[in-house]
Every structure is written in structure tokens, then in C-alpha cells.
Amino acid sequence: xxxxxxxxxxxxxxxxxxxxxxxxxxxxxxxxxxxxxxxxxxxxxxxxxxxxxxxxxxxxxxxxxxxxxxxxxxxxxxxxxxxxxxxxxxxxxxxxxxxxxxxxxxxxxxxxxxxxxxxxxxxx
Amino acid sequence: xxxxxxxxxxxxxxxxxxxxxxxxxxxxxxxxxxxxxxxxxxxxxxxxxxxxxxxxxxxxxxxxxxxxxxxxxxxxxxxxxxxxxxxxxxxxxxxxxxx
Amino acid sequence: xxxxxxxxxxxxxxxxxxxxxxxxxxxxxxxxxxxxxxxxxxxxxxxxxxxxxxxxxxxxxxxxxxxxxxxxxxxxxxxxxxxxxxxxxxxxxxxxxxxxxxxxxxxxxxxxxxxxxxxxxxxxxxxxxxxxxxxxxxxxxxxxxxxxxxxxxxxxxxxxxxxxxxxxxxxxxxxxxxxxxxxxxxxxxxxxxxxxxxxxxxxxxxxxxxxxxxxxxxxxxxxxxxxxxxxxxxxxxxxxxxxxxxxxxxxxxxxxxxxxxxxxxxxxxxxxxxxxxxxxxxxxxxxxxxxxxxxxxxxxxxxxxxxxxxxxxxxxxxxxxxxxxxxxxxxxxxxxxxxxxxxxxxxxxxxxxxxxxxxxxxxxxxxxxxxxxxxxxxxxxxxxxxxxxxxxxxxxxxxxxxxxxxxxxxxxxxxxxxxxxxxxxxxxxxxxxxxxxxxxxxxxxxxxxxxxxxxxxxxxxxxxxxxxxxxxxxxxxxxxxxxxxxxxxx
Numbered sequence: 239x240x241x242x243x244x245x246x247x248x249x250x251x252x253x254x255x256x257x258x259x260x261x262x263x264x265x266x267x268x269x270x271x272x273x274x275x276x277x278x279x280x281x282x283x284x285x286x287x288x289x290x291x292x293x294x295x296x297x298x299x300x301x302x303x304x305x306x307x308x309x310x311x312x313x314x315x316x317x318x319x320x321x322x323x324x325x326x327x328x329x330x331x332x333x334x335x336x337x338x339x340x341x342x343x344x345x346x347x348x349x350x351x352x353x354x355x356x357x358x359x360x361x362x
Numbered sequence: 363x364x365x366x367x368x369x370x371x372x373x374x375x376x377x378x379x380x381x382x383x384x385x386x387x388x389x390x391x392x393x394x395x396x397x398x399x400x401x402x403x404x405x406x407x408x409x410x411x412x413x414x415x416x417x418x419x420x421x422x423x424x425x426x427x428x429x430x431x432x433x434x435x436x437x438x439x440x441x442x443x444x445x446x447x448x449x450x451x452x453x454x455x456x457x458x459x460x461x
Numbered sequence: 462x463x464x465x466x467x468x469x470x471x472x473x474x475x476x477x478x479x480x481x482x483x484x485x486x487x488x489x490x491x492x493x494x495x496x497x498x499x500x501x502x503x504x505x506x507x508x509x510x511x512x513x514x515x516x517x518x519x520x521x522x523x524x525x526x527x528x529x530x531x532x533x534x535x536x537x538x539x540x541x542x543x544x545x546x547x548x549x550x551x552x553x554x555x556x557x558x559x560x561x562x563x564x565x566x567x568x569x570x571x572x573x574x575x576x577x578x579x580x581x582x583x584x585x586x587x588x589x590x591x592x593x594x595x596x597x598x599x600x601x602x603x604x605x606x607x608x609x610x611x612x613x614x615x616x617x618x619x620x621x622x623x624x625x626x627x628x629x630x631x632x633x634x635x636x637x638x639x640x641x642x643x644x645x646x647x648x649x650x651x652x653x654x655x656x657x658x659x660x661x662x663x664x665x666x667x668x669x670x671x672x673x674x675x676x677x678x679x680x681x682x683x684x685x686x687x688x689x690x691x692x693x694x695x696x697x698x699x700x701x702x703x704x705x706x707x708x709x710x711x712x713x714x715x716x717x718x719x720x721x722x723x724x725x726x727x728x729x730x731x732x733x734x735x736x737x738x739x740x741x742x743x744x745x746x747x748x749x750x751x752x753x754x755x756x757x758x759x760x761x762x763x764x765x766x767x768x769x770x771x772x773x774x775x776x777x778x779x780x781x782x783x784x785x786x787x788x789x790x791x792x793x794x795x796x797x798x799x800x801x802x803x804x805x806x807x808x809x810x811x812x813x814x815x816x817x818x819x820x821x822x823x824x825x826x827x828x829x830x831x832x833x834x835x836x837x838x839x840x841x842x843x844x845x846x847x848x849x850x851x852x853x854x855x856x857x858x859x860x861x862x863x864x865x866x867x868x869x870x871x872x873x874x875x876x877x878x879x880x881x882x883x884x885x886x887x888x889x890x891x892x893x894x895x896x897x898x899x900x901x902x903x904x905x906x907x908x909x910x911x912x913x914x915x916x917x918x919x920x921x922x923x924x925x926x927x928x929x930x931x932x933x934x935x936x937x938x939x940x941x942x943x944x945x946x947x948x949x950x951x
Contacts, residue, residue: 299442303435310431313424331466348488355492369645376638383631392627399634406641414648422592422650426637429599433630436603440610440622447616453627456620459700 297361304353311346315339368409375402389441389451393434400430473526473535475515476543477583483508484576491569498568502558505572506551509579513547516540520941527589531651534589537945538796542586542723545800548927549716550579552807552920557708559914560814571611575712578604582720586727591640591650594724598636598688601717602629609705609713621704628687628697636684642677652728659735669735678740681728682747689721691747691781692754695774702770707822710766711810714773715803722780722799726792733787744785745877752778752884760891764824765813768891769806772850775888776802782881783865786872793942794864800938801849801857801931808924809846815839815921817911826895828908833900836910840899842921849928851892852885857931864939 278285318339326332353359375398382395404423411419445451471478486508487501520540527534554575561568577600584597606629610622640650647655647668659669668674686694702710733741755775762768780802783795816823816832816839823829833840849856862885869877931938 296442299438303438306431307435310428313427317421317424325466334466345485348485352488352492365645372641376634379634383627389623389627393630396627396630396634399631400637403634403637403641406638406645410641410645418650419644425592425596429596429603432603433599433633436606437626437630440606440619440626443610443613444616444619444623447619453623456623459617459620459624459704 300358304358308346308350314342365409365413369406372402372405372409375399375405387452387454389444389453389456390438392453393437393441397430397434400426467528467530469528470526473519473524473528474533475519476512476540476547477580477587479508479512479515480576480580480583483512484573484580487569487572487576491573498561499558501569501572502554502561505554505576508576509547509550509554513544513551516543516547520544520945532590532593533587535587537941538727539583539587539723541796541800541942541945542719543583545719545796545803546579546582546586546716548800549712549719549803549807550575552804552811552924553708553712553715555916555920555923556711556807556811556814558916560706560708560917571608574604574608577601578608578712579716582716582723585720586723588724588727589652591643591652595633595637595640597720598724599633601720602633602688605629605709605713605717608709609701611709612706615704617704618706621701624697624704625701632684632687632694635680635687639677639680639684642673642680644677646671646674646677656731656735659732665735670737675737675740678732678736682743685721685725686747689718689725689777689780690774691751691777692774693750695751695755698774699767699770702773703764703766703824707766707810707814710770711807714769714806714810718773718777719799719803722777722784722795726784726795729784730787730792733785741785741787744781745874748778748781748785748877749880750778751775751781752880756884756887756891759888762891763826765826765829765895766810766824768826768895769809769813772888772892773802773806775884776806776850778884779862779865779881782869782874782877785874785877786868788868788872789943789946790864790868790871793939793946794861794868796942796945797935797939798861798865800942801861801928804924804927804931805846805849805856805858808842808921808928809850811917811921811924812839812843812846815842815910815913815917818908823908826898827902827905829895829899830902831899831904835904838913838918839910842925843899844896845925845928847892847895849932851889853889855929855932857928857935860932860935860939864935 318335322332322335325335379395379397379399379402382398383392386392386395404426407419407422407426411417411422441451444456448456450456483504487504490496490504491498491501517540519535520537523537524540525536554572557571557575561571581597581599581601581604584600585594586597588594588597606622606626609625610619612618643655644650647658649655649658658666660666683694687697690698702714705713729744733744752775755771755773755778759768759771759775762771776798780795780798783791783798785791786794813822813824816829816836829843832843845856849858852858852862862881866878866881869875869881
């Protein structure tokens with residue numbers, strides 16, 4: 239029931255309050271002596287060069303798309319893996335669904351080689 | 363929880379998607395709204411499937427996700443090729459074909 | 462839960478398997494640059510030809526079975542549609558071989574995508590389950606979006622692709638949500654099961670009035686409406702046809718429209734009598750709107766591709782008459798009409814490709830002035846295709862219209878028939894205008910046409926023979942369509 243979640247609500251509220259109180263207290267009570275070095279973006283490290291919001295090369299788009307396409311196919315392996323053991327206990331049917339999955343992956347692999355041969359994976 | 367809450371939520375998401383497609387003029391945002399519509403349908407599928415106690419609906423979601431990924435890949439490629447020609451993807455400005 | 466592998470009869474899946482294997486072979490061969498890309502076109506034709514032959518073979522054997530736990534239906538209905546798709550694919554591939562030329566390196570994906578789209582259409586016609594229909598629809602649509610924007614160097618082609626993509630994906634989302642709602646209301650996505658749940662004995666069941674179900678059905682109509690371009694969901698069609706490569710415009714106007722109707726008919730012809738009467742009213746209204754708007758706007762067009770686009774919208778309206786009739790005759794006449802329409806429309810686009818000059822295509826209707834006597838072969842093909850589209854005897858178009866109207870009379874939709882007849886008269890005006898321009902007008906400037914490519918002429922000759930043969934001996938095809946519908950009833 240919902241009442242069981244009450245401790246979690248308390249925990250959440252307490253965590254937020256604790257953080258808020260501590261942060262505001264240091265902000266109010268702490269001494270402030272700003273210097274130029276302290277105000278720079280990194281106190282130690284590399285100075286930022288240019289704006290972070292710059293355009294990316296359009297080539298990333300192709301790589302990202304290829305990644306998404308092949309990545310999402312993995313989703314079909316999960317239900318297959320769940321039922322594989324049940325099938326494997328039956329005589330013969332385990333081999334059948336293993337071959338089925340190999341055919342599926344084989345077609346994907348063919349598509350991958352196609353993208354490769356057609357230069358989809360080269361940067362220049 | 364009852365099925366109707368999920369269906370109402372999915373109907374809301376679907377409506378937001380439809381309104382987005384009709385109101386926004388940037389092709390990529392229109393495309394995102396279409397993805398929202400697909401995901402609204404996914405939510406309905408999962409909720410209904412859970413309610414019926416069958417696995418069918420959840421499997422459909424896998425297929426829909428794969429289809430949506432393919433659609434995104436193709437869609438962005440086409441939008442990029444339009445951008446190369448016109449330097450804009452505002453659907454009101456891409457109108458050389460009268461209609 | 463016990464899990465079993467369903468018995469799979471691979472021989473029944475021959476047409477689909479042949480297309481898949483052709484696809485993979487074309488994919489592999491496209492990786493080698495040494496092989497002429499024209500071979501890929503011929504491979505496509507041979508593969509589609511084998512699939513066509515095996516479809517006809519299965520059809521004659523009277524196959525009627527389901528596969529994969531009733532997800533997939535191999536009966537004479539789906540096989541008849543297979544024939545429509547494969548004939549369209551072969552004709553389009555024949556026309557494309559010369560259209561693309563031989564030098565271009567980017568030809569491989571073209572044939573791949575055509576084969577993928579064909580496979581999607583076959584899935585749609587064979588789908589016994591809404592989700593299979595959806596997968597087929599997406600496989601087909603995604604391939605077509607790319608094909609529409611295939612000429613990347615042309616801004617018009619990219620724009621056509623983007624418009625098609627955005628509107629098509631929007632429609633797919635509606636379709637999917639419709640499936641979700643129907644699934645929620647009926648508890649299944651198996652089409653025959655849904656239809657049987659609509660009635661208990663002779664009475665209509667509660668499901669047929671459930672708001673969830675009706676909302677789902679409405680969304681399905683919207684989704685299909687976009688895909689087959691019926692008014693008011695037709696706006697994409699003229700732009701896409703104009704901007705896309707002409708061969709692809711021919712392809713989009715033929716097979717995918719037939720595939721959309723294949724699924725539309727499976728679901729609605731049996732379901733309509735069991736739905737509230739308003740549903741039939743909606744279909745009748747859509748049919749009337751589609752015919753009238755398509756034909757009236759076609760009159761005003763000066764670009765021949767746009768004229769053919771509006772004419773194809775109007776033709777979807779005629780098929781809707783068969784759907785609205787919602788009886789076996791309506792179904793078989795709609796199937797017959799779709800077959801004839803595909804052949805004659807690809808033929809008409811083929812002639813547009815034939816009329817190419819060195820600087821590109823001549824798409825204005827005025828460019829056709831004076832061709833009647835200067836280019837007799839081209840003018841003869843064009844005249845035949847347009848007469849058939851207008852529905853003059855002894856062409857196939859006449860036969861198609863006749864049977865569609867007959868089925869509507871049987872269903873007592875007299876208004877629909879009157880509308881159809883008036884629209885046929887309107888359409889004759891703009892089709893004949895092109896014919897008149899060709900034979901009676903003097904050209905403003907002399908156009909130097911490219912020599913006719915042999916494959917294109919072969920494609921057109923085949924289309925012309927088909928149109929005349931069906932026009933003179935309609936029973937060849939009608940019997941097949943009728944028996945296809947009969948077997949589904951048993």
C-alpha cells in the first residue's frame with residue numbers, strides 16, 4: 239500500500255532540507271574574499287577555449303544513425319534469450335530457434351558490411 | 363492501478379504530439395512530436411497488455427521501437443539533405459512545389 | 462506456459478522468400494563495383510518474376526492457409542494482391558533501368574529499396590494481424606520516403622521526400638494508435654477474431670458500440686486515408702508525385718496504393734456491416750469527396766505529373782465505392798479495379814518518361830502539342846493509357862469502373878453510382894484534353910526527344926497488351942478476383 243512508502247517520503251524530504259539548510263547557511267555565514275583567480279572558471283586546470291555550444295560536424299549524424307539502427311536490433315535478442323531455455327529442453331526445437339537467431343544476426347551483419355563497403359564508417 | 367489512468371495519460375501524450383505536429387514549423391521538432399505519438403501508442407500497448415495478462419502487447423512495443431529507430435534514421439537523413447539545399451528546415455519556407 | 466514452434470510450411474511462403482533472397486543477392490552484388498549496376502535491375506526483374514510465377518502457382522492450387530500462429534494468411538486474396546504488387550514492381554523496374562542510366566554508382570540502393578517496399582506490400586496483404594499490417598506498412602513507407610528523395614542533387618526531390626516523410630510518419634502514428642485502441646477494446650489484434658467478436662449470433666455485440674473501439678476504427682480510417690491518399694488526407698500526393706523521380710511517382714501511385722487498400726479491404730469490408738451505420742456513411746462520404754475533389758482539381762493542372770496525381774486521388778475514390786458496397790462483389794471489383802489501375806497508371810507515367818529531351822523532362826501539358834503525328838508511338842501509348850484511365854471501352858479502365866458501379870448498385874448505394882458516373886464524365890474532359898493537345902495543336906517549339914530506350918518500350922508494350930486484353934476479356938481476371946473473395950467467405 240501507499241503507506242509503506244511513507245519512510246521514503248520522509249527520507250526524501252529530510253535529504254532536501256538538509257542540503258538546502260547547509261547550503262544557505264554557508265552562503266549567509268561564510269566569509270567572502272573574491273580575487274581574480276578565484277573567479278576564473280577553473281581554479282586549476284585549462285582555460286576554456288571558445289563556446290561550448292558550437293556546431294558538430296554532420297559526419298557525427300551518420301555514425302549516430304548507424305549506431306541507433308544496429309543498437310536497437312539488440313532488443314529482439316532479449317525475448318529470444320528469455321524463451322531459449324524453454325525451447326532448448328524440447329528435442330530439436332532448440333536448434334531451430336538458434337538457427338533462426340543466427341539468420342537474423344546474419345542479415346544484420348550483411349547490412350553492416352554493406353554500410354562499411356559503401357563508406358558509411360569512414361570519416362573522410 | 364486501473365487501466366483508464368494509463369490510457370488517459372497515453373491519450374494526453376498523443377494529443378500533445380498531434381498539437382505539436384500541427385503548431386510547430388521546425389521539421390525536426392515536428393519529427394520529435396511524431397515520436398511522442400508513437401510512444402503514446404507504446405504506453406497504451408503495454409498498459410493494455412498488462413491488463414489483459416498477455417505478452418502480445420509488450421512484444422508489439424519492441425517492433426514499434428525498432429520501426430521508430432529506422433524512421434528516425436531515415437527522417438534525419440532526408441531532413442539533412444533538405445537543409446543542404448535550402449539552409450532551412452522550416453516547413454513553411456520549404457515550398458517550391460506548389461500545393 | 463508451454464511453448465511450441467508452429468508448423469511452418471515454407472513452400473507457401475515462396476513469394477515472400479524469393480523476394481527476400483533477391484533482396485539479399487542484390488545487396489551482396491551491389492558491394493562489388495566491378496558489376497554493372499544495370500544487372501541489379503535485371504536481377505530485380507527476374508526475382509520479382511519468379512515470385513510472380515510462384516504466386517500464380519499457389520493461387521491456382523487454391524491455397525488457403527494461415528502461417529505463424531495465424532499471423533500470416535496465404536489465401537487467394539493475398540496471392541491476388543501479390544500479383545498486383547509484383548506486376549507493378551516488374552513494370553517499374555523495366556522503366557527504371559533506362560531512366561537511371563548505366564553510369565551512376567548510386568543505383569544499387571534504388572533496386573534494394575524497391576524490393577523492400579514490395580516485401581512490405583506483400584506483408585500488408587498477407588497480414589492477418591494488425592501488427593503485421595503495421596510492420597508491412599512501415600517497411601513499405603520507409604523505403605518509399607527514401608525513394609522519393611532519391612535524387613539528392615535535386616531540391617525538388619529532397620523536398621518531396623521530406624513532405625512525404627512528415628505526413629506519412631504522422632499518419633503511421635495515427636494508425637498505430639488506432640491499433641492500440643482496437644487492441645484495448647477487443648483484447649486481440651487478430652483481424653478475423655476482432656470481426657467475429659463484433660457480433661454474437663445475429664445480434665451486434667457490445668464491442669461494436671464501444672467508444673474505445675469506434676475511436677480506434679476512426680483512427681485506422683485516418684491512417685489508411687493518408688496512405689492511399691483519399692480526400693481530405695490527400696495533400697501530400699501532388700507534391701510528392703511532382704518532386705519525386707518520375708519512375709518513383711509511378712511506383713508510389715501504383716503498388717503502395719493497392720497495398721493500402723488490401724489491408725483496408727480486409728478489415729473494413731467484413732467489419733462495416735457490423736458497425737453502426739454512421740461508419741458506412743463516413744466511407745460513402747469519403748468516396749464521394751475523393752472522386753469529386755480529385756477530378757475537379759485535376760482539370761486546373763498544367764503539369765502532367767500533378768494532373769496524374771489528382772487523377773490517382775480520384776481513382777482511389779472509385780475503389781472506395783467498392784469498399785462502401787461492403788459485399789463480396791464490392792471486394793472483388795475493388796481488387797480488379799486496383800489491378801487495372803496499377804497497370805494503366807504506371808503506363809501513363811512511363812509515357813511521361815518517354816517524352817524526355819536532352820535537357821530533362823517535359824512536364825507541361827502544352828509540351829505535348831503536336832506529338833500525335835511527329836511521335837506516333839509515344840502518342841499512341843499515351844492515348845491508350847489516358848482512354849483507359851478515363852474508362853472508355855474497350856479498355857480495361859471501362860471494365861474496372863463497370864464492375865465497381867455494379868457492386869454499388871447491388872448494395873443500393875445509388876447516390877454513389879450517380880456521383881461516380883458524373884465524375885467519370887468530368888475526368889474524361891481533362892484526359893481527352895491531353896489527347897486533343899497531342900493531335901490537334903501545333904507545337905510552339907520543336908523538341909528533340911531522346912531515342913526511346915528498349916526496356917521502356919517493352920514495359921509500355923506489356924502494359925498496353927494488359928489493358929487491351931483485360932478490356933476485351935475481363936473474365937480472365939475477374940474470375941480470379943471473385944474466386945479469391947469466395948474462398949475467403951467459406
